[in-house]
Amino acid sequence: SQQGEEDPQALSIQEGENATMNCSYKTSINNLQWYRQNSGRGLVHLILIRSNEREKHSGRLRVTLDTSKKSSSLLITASRAADTASYFCATIGSSNTGKLIFGQGTTLQVKP
């Protein structure tokens, strides 16, 4: 079964604006990861945040994790048209393996 839900399902913004996507999950986790998928392509890893971390940055990406609320957010600052893609959060559960469980994803459209 899917681990959680993402919100919003779709987001449309203008180039230069910030985009925020949220992810909720159900069970305890070891870490949470964000992936990006361009149309018709495989997923590309963006960032990993461990369960004992609260915030992490990578370039224009900022990820937060609130384990008490079982939620995470991905912020993309100063968006570009090339950021148009689907974004998925994924969690490693308590199985102690690398098996990832993905959310439904947020489709982001950045208009030039």
Next chain:
Amino acid sequence: NAGVMQNPRHLVRRRGQEARLRCSPMKGHSHVYWYRQLPEEGLKFMVYLQKENIIDESGMPKERFSAEFPKEGPSILRIQQVVRGDSAAYFCASSPTGTVNEKLFFGSGTQLSVL
């Protein structure tokens, strides 16, 4: 250093035929994961394999689906007697050791269309 290679990229089958999807993990990776994605949906876990072993097949349908990862050669996802509901994109991912804080590297997927 080639990435995860999946073939074929597109596969068309008629109902009742067999589909064989191949995945070659990244060099040095011995852990392979298969996922299925329906249009406008996220990826659903199917099976996790290590060389010659199935570690977790909790997402595999009980019938018609099987997977293997032999000592030599690619991982194979096999779907027997395909039905229209099997039409989807199938993605393979690999990782070096299968531990919990590793990222997965994904292939470009195989789009299966069942006529």
